[in-house]
Amino acid sequence: MVLNRKALLLALAAPLVAGAASAQIAGTANLGGPQPMVSTPIPDGDFAAMAKKLGLVESAKPAREMIRGWRVPRKILVGVDNNTNRLAWLQAAAPGVKLVAVRTPEEKKREIADADALLRFPCNRDDLAAGKMLHWIQQGSVTMAGCFAVAEHTAARQEVPQKLLDGTVVITNLQGVLTRPLAEHAIAMMMALGRGLDIDTLQQAKGHFDKTAIPPGRLWVFEGRTLLVVGLGGIGTQVAEIAHGLGMKVIATRNSSRQGPGTVSYVGLSGELPDLVGKADVVVLAAPLTPDTQHLFNAAMFARMKKGALLINIASGGEVVSDDLVAALKSGQLGGAGLDLADPENPSRLAPGDPLFSAPNLIMSPETASHAVDTEAASGGEDMWIIARENLKRYIAGDKLYSLVDPKRGY
Numbered sequence: 001m002v003l004n005r006k007a008l009l010l011a012l013a014a015p016l017v018a019g020a021a022s023a024q025i026a027g028t029a030n031l032g033g034p035q036p037m038v039s040t041p042i043p044d045g046d047f048a049a050m051a052k053k054l055g056l057v058e059s060a061k062p063a064r065e066m067i068r069g070w071r072v073p074r075k076i077l078v079g080v081d082n083n084t085n086r087l088a089w090l091q092a093a094a095p096g097v098k099l100v101a102v103r104t105p106e107e108k109k110r111e112i113a114d115a116d117a118l119l120r121f122p123c124n125r126d127d128l129a130a131g132k133m134l135h136w137i138q139q140g141s142v143t144m145a146g147c148f149a150v151a152e153h154t155a156a157r158q159e160v161p162q163k164l165l166d167g168t169v170v171i172t173n174l175q176g177v178l179t180r181p182l183a184e185h186a187i188a189m190m191m192a193l194g195r196g197l198d199i200d201t202l203q204q205a206k207g208h209f210d211k212t213a214i215p216p217g218r219l220w221v222f223e224g225r226t227l228l229v230v231g232l233g234g235i236g237t238q239v240a241e242i243a244h245g246l247g248m249k250v251i252a253t254r255n256s257s258r259q260g261p262g263t264v265s266y267v268g269l270s271g272e273l274p275d276l277v278g279k280a281d282v283v284v285l286a287a288p289l290t291p292d293t294q295h296l297f298n299a300a301m302f303a304r305m306k307k308g309a310l311l312i313n314i315a316s317g318g319e320v321v322s323d324d325l326v327a328a329l330k331s332g333q334l335g336g337a338g339l340d341l342a343d344p345e346n347p348s349r350l351a352p353g354d355p356l357f358s359a360p361n362l363i364m365s366p367e368t369a370s371h372a373v374d375t376e377a378a379s380g381g382e383d384m385w386i387i388a389r390e391n392l393k394r395y396i397a398g399d400k401l402y403s404l405v406d407p408k409r410g411y
Contacts, residue, residue, distance in 0.1 A: 042089040045386040054176035056402045064398030068167040073116035093393045123147035139173040164407035171405040176234040178370040183238030185369035186314045189338030194220035223247030228280035231287025282310045288411040289316035302328040308335035314369045326359045336361035340369035
């Protein structure tokens with residue numbers, strides 16, 4: 001039986017999805033659709049130790065000073081998980097505040113008008129408009145594209161909502177929480193491409209192997225090769241650590257400073273990317289989507305890369321020009337690429353005939369890079385909830401919040 005690339009990707013994903021519910025850590029997000037409800041006891045957790053481990057940073061000002069119109073909240077909507085004890089666990093940290101469990105968009109729409117805050121929801125413009133009393137959003141992820149100047153699935157630039165710019169609404173997110181699975185996913189894609197495993201898998205599906213089908217230069221040894229991390233934040237730092245452990249030379253760019261861990265031999269500022277990209281055998285995109293990074297990797301950037309280099313994108317699809325990527329893969333300018341895309345039902349909202357599905361030497365995953373099962377890192381584990389609970393207590397008291405998003409930078 002012969003499978004095309006799309007069918008193969010779906011076939012490979014099927015057993016992972018089918019087994020996810022049974023492997024899931026109780027009370028965490030997961031893949032595979034609705035999960036059975038559980039009633040697992042929830043420990044309070046050691047926030048101080050976790051904050052130190054993840055390098056979480058407090059806001060410069062307390063909530064009562066930085067939020068325009070702050071008041072002690074009366075009602076907060078919570079995007080609960082599948083643990084029936086979750087709301088009570090959060091309520092213990094929020095005496096006197098009405099916490100409302102929300103599981104569907106319809107429930108959120110019905111309850112949001114008089115809500116003071118949203119807990120474990122993505123930021124989006126519709127909620128900002130509908131939430132007349134809204135002052136705080138604790139995200140259940142890192143990406144901010146839904147509210148800021150650029151978005152995943154459009155080339156149009158949008159104005160940042162005034163409520164964010166004037167401090168009426170503040171956003172906190174999960175910086176540092178999902179870094180390990182994202183980093184390992186990037187390295188897995190790199191190694192699969194560098195060892196020709198994507199081609200082996202396609203041949204296996206056809207029931208016939210041909211060693212000559214693997215192009216020259218696709219059977220790499222990674223020791224001694226150079227990896228460039230674009231965006232040396234929490235995810236990029238984890239990528240660097242793993243790559244360094246493989247014996248690779250790691251270089252990086254970051255927007256804020258030249259500081260970096262010992263695993264990185266050189267940290268350049270973002271403006272140095274056009275020069276550094278030509279020195280790398282592997283380029284890993286780990287920067288947030290902003291006006292500066294939107295369409296950052298286009299035909300001109302691909303032309304600067306080493307011929308045959310690999311591109312791995314675990315950041316945002318909006319940072320890569322898809323048509324230019326397909327052209328670079330077809331011409332051989334890029335040796336391969338790995339993309340973690342959005343929307344598991346239809347990756348990155350691609351039409352079934354999108355050229356990405358048939359592009360050579362390309363691995364795609366349907367936004368699964370941040371997911372994990374059977375470990376404490378599973379989709380953030382309890383860390384994401386411990387952060388949310390700590391910030392909930394602090395918001396109610398008007399104190400400083402952790403992992404505050406800068407509305408001008410978008411991260």
